[in-house]
Amino acid sequence: MANFDLKDRAAIAGVGNSQYGRRLMRSPIDLAADAIAGALDDCGLTRDELDGMIVSFGSPIGADGDSVAQLLGLKLRTCNQTWAHGRFTASCITWAAMLVNAGLADAVACLASVSFSSVRRPMMGGSGDREGAREAGGGHGEDPVYGMTSPGAGAALVARRYFDRYGCDSRALASVPVAFRRHAAMNPAAIMRESIDVEAHQRSRYVCEPLHLLDYCLINDGAACAIVTTSERARDLKKPPVYIGGMQGLPGGREEFIWAYPGLGVAQQSVFEYEAGQQRVYQMAGVTPAEVDALFTYDAFSIVAWIALERFGFCKPGEAAGFTQDGRIEIGGELPMNTNGGLLSEAHIMGWNHQVEIVRQLRGECGARQVKDAEVIQWANAYGDSLIYHK
Amino acid sequence: MKESEYQKPLPTISSLNRPYWEGLKRRELRLQKCDGCGLTWYPPAPLCPGCWSRKFTWTRLSGHGRISSWVVFHQAYFRSYEGDIPYNVVEVELDEGPRVLANLLGANADIRCGMPVEIVFDDVTEELTLARFKTRPSR
Numbered sequence: 314m315a316n317f318d319l320k321d322r323a324a325i326a327g328v329g330n331s332q333y334g335r336r337l338m339r340s341p342i343d344l345a346a347d348a349i350a351g352a353l354d355d356c357g358l359t360r361d362e363l364d365g366m367i368v369s370f371g372s373p374i375g376a377d378g379d380s381v382a383q384l385l386g387l388k389l390r391t392c393n394q395t396w397a398h399g400r401f402t403a404s405c406i407t408w409a410a411m412l413v414n415a416g417l418a419d420a421v422a423c424l425a426s427v428s429f430s431s432v433r434r435p436m437m438g439g440s441g442d443r444e445g446a447r448e449a450g451g452g453h454g455e456d457p458v459y460g461m462t463s464p465g466a467g468a469a470l471v472a473r474r475y476f477d478r479y480g481c482d483s484r485a486l487a488s489v490p491v492a493f494r495r496h497a498a499m500n501p502a503a504i505m506r507e508s509i510d511v512e513a514h515q516r517s518r519y520v521c522e523p524l525h526l527l528d529y530c531l532i533n534d535g536a537a538c539a540i541v542t543t544s545e546r547a548r549d550l551k552k553p554p555v556y557i558g559g560m561q562g563l564p565g566g567r568e569e570f571i572w573a574y575p576g577l578g579v580a581q582q583s584v585f586e587y588e589a590g591q592q593r594v595y596q597m598a599g600v601t602p603a604e605v606d607a608l609f610t611y612d613a614f615s616i617v618a619w620i621a622l623e624r625f626g627f628c629k630p631g632e633a634a635g636f637t638q639d640g641r642i643e644i645g646g647e648l649p650m651n652t653n654g655g656l657l658s659e660a661h662i663m664g665w666n667h668q669v670e671i672v673r674q675l676r677g678e679c680g681a682r683q684v685k686d687a688e689v690i691q692w693a694n695a696y697g698d699s700l701i702y703h704k
Numbered sequence: 705m706k707e708s709e710y711q712k713p714l715p716t717i718s719s720l721n722r723p724y725w726e727g728l729k730r731r732e733l734r735l736q737k738c739d740g741c742g743l744t745w746y747p748p749a750p751l752c753p754g755c756w757s758r759k760f761t762w763t764r765l766s767g768h769g770r771i772s773s774w775v776v777f778h779q780a781y782f783r784s785y786e787g788d789i790p791y792n793v794v795e796v797e798l799d800e801g802p803r804v805l806a807n808l809l810g811a812n813a814d815i816r817c818g819m820p821v822e823i824v825f826d827d828v829t830e831e832l833t834l835a836r837f838k839t840r841p842s843r
Contacts, residue, residue: 440783442781447716458715470775519776520779521775522775522778522790578797581802
């Protein structure tokens with residue numbers, strides 16, 4: 314074990330969010346102000362006590378850390394930022410946990426604030442999408458020379474591969490958006506609350522076949538913030554700390570493709586039968602998948618919820634199609650997932666709305682959608698990173 | 705067609721991938737093959753991602769492979785693709801190992817995973833040749 318053991322040494326002390334909506338007509342920094350002020354109020358820290366910030370997803374869709382600090386009159390000792398891509402939620406929380414335990418900051422605001430409606434050219438696919446122009450192509454397999462564009466197209470490639478390899482289809486996949494929509498119906502903050510069923514999923518138009526519109530997450534406006542501090546400090550603040558028991562980084566290399574676990578055979582991955590095995594996040598937290606009370610995942614597309622379940626050993630490769638049926642992933646089921654409604658139905662705040670919900674679930678603040686006796690909640694993704702939170 | 709008239713996205717050509725695009729122009733599918741461990745890889749890289757040898761040869765490939773996955777775009781993200789909707793993008797696992805994305809000529813309804821395909825060189829401008837594929841009768 315490392316000599317810098319972070320197990321249970323950092324906690325989320327406060328969370329906050331802006332309103333979520335399709336077109337709020339408010340700038341990313343305007344929305345960020347609501348989320349940061351909400352999170353400070355939630356934990357009882359003052360603006361001057363906030364001395365660190367990590368921004369996940371910046372301009373031009375999101376708010377950049379330096380501009381937020383300037384416009385809100387913050388005095389930050391350390392201000393860091395990822396590039397404008399959504400998969401860095403666990404990374405930001407991990408870096409914040411490291412900063413506060415290394416004494417480089419006392420309280421770090423992890424922030425994502427986005428306003429898709431304020432950009433003139435669409436940026437998720439098409440001419441405004443910078444992903445496909447990256448050297449060696451986009452992170453979701455974008456190759457615009459052949460018309461391959463948008464994050465969803467990469468997920469569609471994974472879905473087809475999965476359907477073919479394991480002998481299932483789009484009808485089975487409907488279980489994911491249908492379950493998350495049921496959760497959103499219990500969440501007043503969710504953007505999409507109208508009930509859907511398998512037939513509605515099947516009737517919804519194809520965007521990139523085999524994925525239908527209802528397999529796609531929202532594109533919207535909103536901000537969410539989580540304030541990380543040491544566990545010791547958090548215990549003296551307004552609300553009970555939510556401890557970070559385990560963490561696992563974002564893997565990279567030729568065996569990785571953002572929406573697939575190794576072995577599925579997408580992009581340059583080898584083909585083999587994936588085994589979840591013992592992963593660092595579980596070892597560090599001292600928890601097994603069976604002890605996880607609720608699972609949250611970056612559900613940009615329905616198929617990646619299946620991939621996450623299998624990647625982390627909740628079921629074996631090919632079994633998620635069956636596992637997600639019959640209410641098993643709904644509140645009251647064996648493993649409730651994305652009780653906020655997810656990116657698919659609550660809002661797409663780059664996974665930060667999920668962190669807000671996890672904290673509220675562990676505090677018992679979720680009302681009608683409260684997971685009974687929730688003590689351990691995991692954030693785990695198709696792309697391999699994870700956090701385990703507990704009371 | 706002159707390149708200035710071509711409306712669809714153009715490749716980002718770099719010091720690493722220029723020989724690939726020059727190969728297509730000559731109607732040759734060429735990728736780097738390691739002189740040491742024999743690995744053939746894609747996308748083009750500064751060294752062998754397997755053994756880190758910098759000794760490699762741009763090697764002509766068979767142009768044969770099989771479809772490993774595929775999608776059909778029903779939404780036109782690019783204005784220049786509006787007339788092509790619904791169009792396919794296939795992932796082809798080349799016989800030499802690497803996978804590339806391309807379009808399959810022919811009906812979308814006939815596409816299957818595992819289908820054998822072969823390369824078709826498509827001169828889309830005076831300067832640019834793309835690699836597309838067509839079905840290949842299996843033996």
